[in-house]
Amino acid sequence: MTRLRPNAPEGARLSARALRAGAEAHARKRDGLWPWLFVIPLLAGIALFYLWPILQTFYYSFTEWGVFGGSTWTGVDNYIRLVSDPDLYSALGNTLLYTGIVLLGIPLAVWLASLLNTPGLRFASFYRVLFFLPYIAMPTAIAMVWRIIFNGDFGILNYLLSLVGIDGPYWVSTPGIAIVAVAVVGLWSSLGFSMIVLGAGLTNISPEYYEAAELDGASPWRQFTSITVPLLTPSIFFVTIITVISSFQLFDLLYAILGSQNPILPKSLSLVYLFYQAGFVTNEKGYAAAIAMVIFVLIGFVTFLQFRFQKKWVSVD
């Protein structure tokens, strides 16, 4: 490993790489077996419960499961079936619709976070707690509350709508509308998290910008659009990535708000619900594995796209 320069005296000149390699070897020797003791419990668990399963699921996606267990290799049959399965596309559509609506919460969160950040705001911590509560609450539990709020006959939402002359629909039992209802709850519960992260990002914006803008006579709105938003774009980007990834994995809220006995369920699945159904209700584990792979690829692709577009709108220090 030692690279001697051609005309140097032997052993006298060592490349930096060799020096580092030597230092590394020394450090390894010094640490001995300790690192392994520290790392093995976690690595063993991760390997058993995560790494191996990922490989196995990939394998399963090419198999089909018999009634009594055991799997047979079926090649890309599952994928072909998946691509021609209308349920996949309706699930994809529902998931995209849900994600789109929840993403609308981000501009709202930006605005609310900047309001919360105004210096000298009384009860600021109280508001923060208030907005954050939905995020902490158990999805299943709040789903139940919202289910009753959304109830077509006696839910308070329809009552309020009727006061302004609108005849509210059966939110949870009408095919197209149910997803919107779930998305509203999704938006409501994710607002707090977005606001907290964006709020942290706001504290990183130097007040000097605002002072200079004040001196120039810029209105608060102008300051918001020209200083706050552009400088906040890294945080906004982060929040968007997180929101998209978690929205694509919609399951809890959907399951709890609609309920597994709901007749409109077949048309109102999300991608992960489709997966759950195939894997654990109809017991087609091979098919479910293929769905899981597709979800993985979709999320990866969408995230990749977002990173691609990042350069267009995210500011860099």
Next chain:
Amino acid sequence: MAFPFLWQIIMSLSTNAELQSVVPHFWPSEPQWQNYATVFERLPFLSQLRTSVLITIIRSGAQILLCTLAGYAFARMHFRGRAIALALVLSILMVPSQVYLISQYQIVQGFGWLNTLAGIVAPGLFSAFGTFLMRTAFLNLPTELEEAARLDGASPLRVFWSVMLPLARPSIAVLAITSALWSWNELLWPLVVSTYQEQMPLSAGLATLVSDKSNTDYPVIMAASMLAMAPILILFIILQRRVMDGLAFSGLK
């Protein structure tokens, strides 16, 4: 924002008739406190509560222990294959949970852990996110203290336990909070692993309550959901600054 919670409380104290009337009653004529008692008859509530609490404590505890150890090793120790091991662990963060769910189910089934606490808890003991978090935390700590301790002849374990760990407390708090929150609220995995109501944690137990068409005693359901959310909510209100800072902190990674 808080309206649903207030409404939940109001509804939990109403009678079924009041709740189902088309014109909403904004306050029950007589608070029906017994709805809360009925919860314990409808659901094996205490058993599910116990399960939820145990899951949360065991998972958070295990994650803190394993992730701090591994995180420290990845950050400050040297061993063959460190880079590869780290890459493997982090790669899991890219993969959505559905991809490993089915296989995890097979493994848990193979151990005979279906419908047991062990089955619900097992995969969640190990966290790639936690390892990443702790590694970053340890990387950001100054090396002088470590070196001084080493020179004094302390073993790596001693250095870790007495010197580095206390310094990493803020990140450990973040890890504790995020894993506790997630453990308490998680639905899909417990739902899949446990089929008997007694074995379920509260999240899954509540979900099955809703799916039961015959159960239309809404006030009791409201009371049940309030009770299920309450522990974490109360904890949150007490620790609020910590929790929000912690979650924002994990967000800035």
